Amino acid sequence: MQIKSKFSSSGSGIFSVTDDLLTQYDAINLAHGTPDFPFSQELIENAHEAMQAEGSQQAPWAGLMVLREKIADKISFLYTHSYHPDTEVTVMPSAKEAVFASIAAVVHAGDEVIYFEPSVDSYAAMISLQGATPVAIRLEAPHFTPDWNQVRARINARTRMIIINSPHNPTASVLSEADVQALRDLVKDSPVIILSDEVYEHLVFDGDEHRSMSAYPDLAARSIVVTSFSKVFKVSGWHVAYCVAPAILTREIRQVQQYVMFPADTPMQYALAAIMEQPNHYMTLSTIYQEKRDLLAHGLKSSRFELLPSKGGYFMLAGFGHFSDLSDVDMVRKLIVDHGVATLPLSAFYSDGTDQAVIRLTFSKDDETLEEGARRLCEV
Ligand SMILES: Cc1ncc(COP(=O)(O)O)c(C=O)c1O
Structure with missing residues (x-):
């Protein structure tokens, strides 16, 4: 065939x-x-306990409310932005699925999506699956930071989204304050949505800090921020992640989730919600x-x-x-x-x-x- x-x-x-x-x-x-x-042994014990209690029932599509509340609290604590757990926080089976749902939710056939290469291989594939065009902009060695003039030159009326990823896989670069300001200037009068893959948010070295899109109100208002528990709690075999975004974007993302994915596993959600009460873990x-x-x-x-x-x-x-x-x-x-x-x-x-x-x-x-x-x- x-x-x-x-x-x-x-x-x-x-x-x-x-x-x-x-x-x-x-x-x-x-x-x-x-x-x-x-x-953490405590995390396993939490999951075990949840399995024996109410944990075998399917969680709500958007995730257990107790976990969504903990996520909103964490973001408010670290980045000051308040996301509403009911309408702006969505638990996902993995960050990969959260990225897919975000792209599928807002990118239409004929649109263009800017992303940076090298990158995880899934971005370009996910964009193409929507009938949209992936526009790759090179990050150059040895520092692999974005050339914002190039980004400016590639933005046009069809540009629907810019995908950023900091800390970056595979180059280990981190967006600086100057990068964020440049991005801000670029998108300020445009309808471009930012998809920010922040799965390594807690791993920034040498006294530098993670710059989440959630930390900048104007950027948070046009951003979908994706992150993952697998990196934070060293449980790469447990697929629980989440994305936060303004309600208008979250509504669309949840539609994709509901049509193509199941909610993340319930016991792991309970376990993670309990352990998130201890910020020292991250x-x-x-x-x-x-x-x-x-x-x-x-x-x-x-x-x-x-x-x-x-x-x-x-x-x-x-x-x-x-x-x-x-x-x-x-x-x-x-x-x-x-x-x-x-x-x-x-x-x-x-x-x-x-x-x-x-x-x-x-x-x-x-x-x-x-x-x-x-x-x-x-x-x-
Ligand atoms: C940049 C980046 N985004 C997303 C993911 C996917 O994360 P998850 O394992 O939660 O699906 C990975 C996984 O390695 C990654 O490196």
């Missing part, structure tokens, strides 16, 4: 190749940002992850890789073009097969597969894994 694919490329083939090789060679996993160190994360970043960087000091700045999130980029002619995909293969360390090629995060001889490493792992991974990479 012949079908016309809706996708412009073969998609994320390299991710499954890396997964297969990783398993085959039992490699150290510095490829996936899935934290492998212990998380307030201490930057320190923990900064130490992990520094541990990995220290371990790689005597390697031949050139480390790029990692300002937030839990990734670090490393260049090898000065000592090898391999493509980044071949380097990733070689590192797994010959050295037993899995990483990802940066080219996988560009829609046209741009290869800059750079790999992405994660430091969201226990210290022994990071030390052993670094030791092996020093042998390259």
Whole structure:
């Protein structure tokens, strides 16, 4: 049977190749940002308790009110903006689904959506699925910050949305106050909606701070902010996330959710609502992850890789073009097969597969894994 694919490329083939090789060679996993160190025992106990009590019933579509209230409280505490839990906060099965629902809710066929590359591969696919055009703007090494003049040049009457992601996966860059001001100036007289992917909001290093769109009233009024519990509470196997947005946008997002998704799992929602009463769980994360970043960087000091700045999130980029002619995909293969360390090629995060001889490493792992991974990479 012949079908016309809706996708412009073969998609994320390299991710499954890396997964297969990783398993085959039992490699150290510095490829996936899935934290492998212990998380709060209390959280598990909360979930267990909720499962035994009322937790086996489906939650309301928009999420348990108790969790939505905690989310609104957290945002008000950190970023001062008040979202109404009833009409402006929506719990989602994952951040990925929240991003999809947001795009599907407001982007129409023929629209254009600006986003920055490299990026997680799903943005462009989700935009294309709406019959809209993804407009990729390059973030350039080594700092990978947006060139707002380029953004200005690409905005036109068809531009419906700009997607931002800070802290950024895969480059580990963080939007500065100047970036936010530039964005503000760009959109102020336009109908453009901002979709802000803030899943790494609690991981900003070196004394800098996360700049949420929720913290700027004029931007919050036109923004959908998406974040995820999986990164905060190190429960990447529990898919609970949320998005906050003005009621007029939330209404549309919830329609998409209702047509194509189920609510997030009920026991996990109860468990997360209870643990959110203790802000120390997320307030201490930057320190923990900064130490992990520094541990990995220290371990790689005597390697031949050139480390790029990692300002937030839990990734670090490393260049090898000065000592090898391999493509980044071949380097990733070689590192797994010959050295037993899995990483990802940066080219996988560009829609046209741009290869800059750079790999992405994660430091969201226990210290022994990071030390052993670094030791092996020093042998390259
Ligand atoms: C930038 C970014 N957005 C969204 C997601 C998806 O998060 P979730 O696991 O909650 O779906 C990820 C996951 O890795 C990510 O890196």
